[in-house]
Amino acid sequence: MSQIWIAVIGASVTAFLNKYFGHSVPEKWLDKPRFKRINTLVPIVLLSALVGVQTFADKKELVIDQRLAGVGVALIALKFKAPFPVVVVSAAITSAAIYNWF
Amino acid sequence: MSINPRSNPIDRTALSVAFTVGLYGAAFGAAGVTAGFSIIQTCLLSLLLFSGASQFAVVGIMGAGGGAISAIATATLLGFRNALYGLQMAPILKVKGIKRILAAQITIDESTAVATLQENDADRKRGFYITGIGVYVFWNLFTFLGALGASAIGDPSVWGLDAAVPAAFCGLIWPRLKNKTQFIVSAAGISWALILTPLTPAGVPIITTVLLAIIFGWKK
Numbered sequence: 001m002s003q004i005w006i007a008v009i010g011a012s013v014t015a016f017l018n019k020y021f022g023h024s025v026p027e028k029w030l031d032k033p034r035f036k037r038i039n040t041l042v043p044i045v046l047l048s049a050l051v052g053v054q055t056f057a058d059k060k061e062l063v064i065d066q067r068l069a070g071v072g073v074a075l076i077a078l079k080f081k082a083p084f085p086v087v088v089v090s091a092a093i094t095s096a097a098i099y100n101w102f
Numbered sequence: 103m104s105i106n107p108r109s110n111p112i113d114r115t116a117l118s119v120a121f122t123v124g125l126y127g128a129a130f131g132a133a134g135v136t137a138g139f140s141i142i143q144t145c146l147l148s149l150l151l152f153s154g155a156s157q158f159a160v161v162g163i164m165g166a167g168g169g170a171i172s173a174i175a176t177a178t179l180l181g182f183r184n185a186l187y188g189l190q191m192a193p194i195l196k197v198k199g200i201k202r203i204l205a206a207q208i209t210i211d212e213s214t215a216v217a218t219l220q221e222n223d224a225d226r227k228r229g230f231y232i233t234g235i236g237v238y239v240f241w242n243l244f245t246f247l248g249a250l251g252a253s254a255i256g257d258p259s260v261w262g263l264d265a266a267v268p269a270a271f272c273g274l275i276w277p278r279l280k281n282k283t284q285f286i287v288s289a290a291g292i293s294w295a296l297i298l299t300p301l302t303p304a305g306v307p308i309i310t311t312v313l314l315a316i317i318f319g320w321k322k
C-alpha cells in the first residue's frame with residue numbers, strides 16, 4: 001500500500017476517533033485550563049508551520065518565488081476582511097501572473 | 103424535520119455557513135490533486151476524515167514529500183479540537199449507537215459554532231445538525247469539483263495553485279489569531295518550520311511545532 005493510501009486511511013481513522021472520543025468521555029477528563037490553552041495553540045503552530053513550508057520550501061531548499069507574492073496578497077485580502085474564496089483566488093491569480101510572465 | 107431558510111433564522115444561518123464553507127472544499131480538492139493524490143483519495147479524505155485543517159495538513163505534508171506517519175500525527179493533533187467540541191455537544195444532543203456515530207462525524211468547527219450561538223438546547227441541536235449535514239454535503243461536492251478541475255490542469259504553478267494552498271491555510275489561521283501572544287506563536291511556528299526544513303525529513307518541521315504550543319501554553 002502506498003504512503004498516500006496509508007495517510008488517507010490512517011488520518012481518517014484517527015479523525016473519527018477524536019470526534020467519537022469527545023462524545024463518549026466524561027466532561028471533566030478534558031476540562032483542564034492548561035490543556036485547553038495548549039490545545040488552542042496547537043492549530044495555530046501547525047497551520048503556521050504549513051504556511052511557512054508551502055510558501056518557501058522547494059523540497060529541502062528555501063526559495064523566494066511567485067508563491068510569496070500570492071500569499072502576501074492573501075494576507076492583505078484577509079486584513080481587509082475579504083471572504084475566503086476571494087483570498088484564495090487573489091493569491092492564485094497573483095502567483096500565476098508572476099509565474100507566467102516573468 | 104423540515105428545513106425552512108426563509109422563515110427560520112437558524113436554518114438560514116446554518117445553510118449559509120454550510121454553503122460558504124462548502125466552497126472551500128474546491129480549494130481542498132485542488133490542493134489534494136496538486137499534492138499528487140488521486141481524485142478518489144482526495145474525495146475519500148473529505149468523506150471520511152471530514153475536518154478541513156486536518157485534510158489540508160495531510161495533503162500538504164504528503165505533497166512536500168513527508169511520510170504517512172507525520173501526516174497522520176499532524177492531522178490527529180489538529181483534529182483533537184473536535185474531541186473538545188464533542189464534549190461540549192454530547193450533553194445537548196444526548197445520542198447513542200449509530201446516531202452518536204453520525205453526530206460524531208459531523209462534529210466540526212462550523213456545526214459546533216452555529217450550535218453555541220443559539221439560545222436553547224432545541225435550537226442548538228437544530229443548528230448543529232443542519233450545519234453539520236449541510237457542510238458535509240457541500241464540502242464533498244466541491245471537493246470533487248475542485249479535484250476534477252485541478253486534474254484537468256497540467257502544471258499547478260501556471261494556475262497559481264501553488265500559492266492558493268498556503269493562502270487557504272492563512273484563511274484558516276487568521277480567525278484564530280485573537281491576541282498578540284497568538285501572533286507571536288504563529289510567527290514562531292513559521293520560523294521553526296523554516297529553520298528545520300533544510301535539516302530534517304519533510305513533515306518533521308511541521309509536527310514538531312507542537313512543542314512550541316506546549317511551551318507557550320504551559321503558563322498562563
